[in-house]
Amino acid sequence: MKENLNAVILAAGKGTRMKSKKHKVLHELCGKPMVHYILDTLEDMGTTQKLMVIGHLGETLEEALEGKVTFVKQEEQLGTAHAVMQTEEYLQGKDGITLVLNGDHPLFTKDTLQSLIEIHKQKEAAATVLTAELADPTGYGRVIRQADGSVSRIVEHKDASDEERAVHEINTGTYCFHNQKLFEALKLVNNNNAQGEYYLPDVISILQEQGEVIAASMMEDEKEAMGVNDRIQLAEAESYMQERIIRKHMQGGVTIHHPSTVTIEADVEIDADTEVFPGSSLKGNTKIGSGCIIGPEADLQDVVVADESKIRYSVIEDSEIGRNVTIGPYTYIRPNTSLAENTKVGAFVDLKNAQIGKGSKVSHLAYVGDSEIGQNVNIACGVVTVNYDGFTKHKTIIQDGAFIGCNTNLVAPVTVEEKAYIAAGSTITEDVPAEAFAIARQRQVTKTDYVPKLRKKINRHNSL
């Protein structure tokens, strides 16, 4: 049988330095709350049980993470050891190992946590600390090793001597414990220290003194170790996460030009042989097929794009784009729009809640909203669906092969049937039958040789 793998995530602290009404771990990195990275990684690792210790703003975590973890309340924040102690009722006496992580350290990869567990098992340790070598270790707990290299204890910055502060190997706040030994040792932790707190790292020296094996797993990439305490670290962690996401897409066969100008959120999917150009921003549940040209400056939120489509200088939200579609430059596509394959939507076109059929074109300067457009429809320059009368939204239906001339107003509700033809400048208020020609504008009046008379009239007026 597989060994129990429990996880305890500490998130009861106040997060004061964020200066936020929102719980620290719910602040987002690349479009995803930081705690989700930890939960997703743990899920991926197949943890038996995930417990989260909450306190300050705990209700907001319970709401945001409902069903994803078991919550344990820590009424008073008396320290990290005290926090872990709160999970006693779920973990006490259980077999297996327990990972302890901080909710505000979102960058650890599955590989890093797996190798922490590997080392823990290999060494048959009671506790294994994930450590990192930092150029500037200020503020962190230092890992104090014995002459033979084994870990003897962790000393907090505030409690450390000058000699101990000179150590650059730090405690990342992530540990792997033999579960039963952890809970035995927790009972022996006291708060005789600079902060008057019950320190979880004290478990290390307690177990070491009992003759247990203590191991350490040193991280390969120390950047992963960073914690987020303020908005500056939030930005640093985000750019690190962004780099990681971008590298993942590149490894998957996506070309990204000038990647430092491109934003790609965590859950975005892009197929191989798509190219992303500078200034693009791909967010939410956006999914892009292969062979697409995205950008420059394509801003996509929750958009699904099929293969071979091209989107330049445009903003698209919550919509579906078919195969071989051309969009932009300067198109705004609002929610609930779908463009079937081979459609073309051009400059200064605004679409909202519009379904556009195969091969149809809306090439320039048009507004199409609350509309159902068939196949091979041509919507010429300046067409407006008049979908709102100040009270309610109404629908415009244009069937296959219809031609809507320039500067037409389609006053909805209205239907233009198959292959109907609407003359430029028309204001259409009634349905147009199939194959019909509709023209709804005033006839032109042309007065021959009238300009000289007009000129005289104006001059006379001006000299008065």
Ligand code: UD1
């Ligand atoms: C802790 C470690 C330190 C390590 C550092 C890594 C201790 C005493 N020190 O220090 O060795 O280098 O992490 O970042 O553990 N929390 C609770 N309840 C509490 C106190 C804290 O849930 O009563 C939570 C916090 O929300 C946070 C985590 O535990 O997620 C760490 O607490 P924090 O006070 O930030 O510890 P550090 O001083 O950073």
Ligand code: CA
């Ligand atoms: Ca602290």
